[in-house]
Amino acid sequence: LARGSATPDLEGRHVVVSAGGTREPLDPVRFLGNRSSGKQGYALARTAAARGARVTLVAANTGLPDPAGVDVVRVGTAVQLREAVLKAAADADAVVMAAAVADFRPAAYAAGKIKKKDGQEPDPVVLVRNPDVLAEISAERPRPGQVIVGFAAETDDVLANGRAKLARKGCDLLVVNEVGERKTFGAEESEAVVLGADGSETPVPYGPKEDLADTVWDLVVRRLG
Ligand code: CTP
Numbered sequence: 580l581a582r583g584s585a586t587p588d589l590e591g592r593h594v595v596v597s598a599g600g601t602r603e604p605l606d607p608v609r610f611l612g613n614r615s616s617g618k619q620g621y622a623l624a625r626t627a628a629a630r631g632a633r634v635t636l637v638a639a640n641t642g643l644p645d646p647a648g649v650d651v652v653r654v655g656t657a658v659q660l661r662e663a664v665l666k667a668a669a670d671a672d673a674v675v676m677a678a679a680v681a682d683f684r685p686a687a688y689a690a691g692k693i694k695k696k697d698g699q700e701p702d703p704v705v706l707v708r709n710p711d712v713l714a715e716i717s718a719e720r721p722r723p724g725q726v727i728v729g730f731a732a733e734t735d736d737v738l739a740n741g742r743a744k745l746a747r748k749g750c751d752l753l754v755v756n757e758v759g760e761r762k763t764f765g766a767e768e769s770e771a772v773v774l775g776a777d778g779s780e781t782p783v784p785y786g787p788k789e790d791l792a793d794t795v796w797d798l799v800v801r802r803l804g
Pocket residue numbers: 657676677678679680681682709710711712713714728729730731732
């Protein structure tokens with residue numbers, strides 16, 4: 580099937596996708612961040628729009644151009660991302676958490692730039708936990724019948740780690756990427772297994788992020804009934 584002629588199987592649906600990586604500020608010029616490019620989340624947003632959905636894309640520090648026909652909400656930190664996702668999720672049929680959300684943030688924010696002092700060692704950076712947006716939304720299910728999807732990058736026993744994470748988060752689907760040399764961060768292509776809370780396992784061969792995105796939407800559509 581040629582792209583651009585997708586079946587409108589998400590017509591009348593509202594989907595929320597988070598993308599990118601959160602940045603947790605230390606002071607006005609510095610932050611703790613991660614290498615997420617946002618490309619997978621943008622591919623999810625584009626493919627959902629092509630399939631007829633109303634799409635809210637919560638974008639954290641991606642620097643990518645807004646996809647056509649998508650509502651983009653830009654956020655910086657995990658706390659801001661949580662607020663934007665919860666707000667958009669209130670009337671959403673599906674929520675896909677493709678963003679890399681920082682697990683921790685600095686306990687303190689310095690309003691002025693942190694300076695070094697002659698002959699003095701730096702202060703340690705103390706971290707506190709960020710809210711777990713995926714776990715929260717999976718527990719609360721803001722709308723009945725909503726389908727909730729998480730992403731996880733794993734090493735070692737990828738599938739076992741993925742299964743445990745799916746159970747811990749309480750979401751319906753978990754897209755598990757194996758991270759390694761050429762894989763995932765910033766790449767144009769990816770390979771994954773989509774685990775279902777119903778025990779299903781859908782392998783997605785190495786290929787464009789749009790293909791993985793379309794597989795995710797196929798599985799979501801099936802669960803929306
Ligand atoms: N996630 C989230 N909020 C967080 C951390 C993660 O919503 N504070 C979401 C991510 O968007 C992703 C999923 O949870 O969809 C899994 O993220 P991951 O970092 O793999 O899970 P963690 O529970 O943080 O596990 P780990 O200790 O392996 O990082």
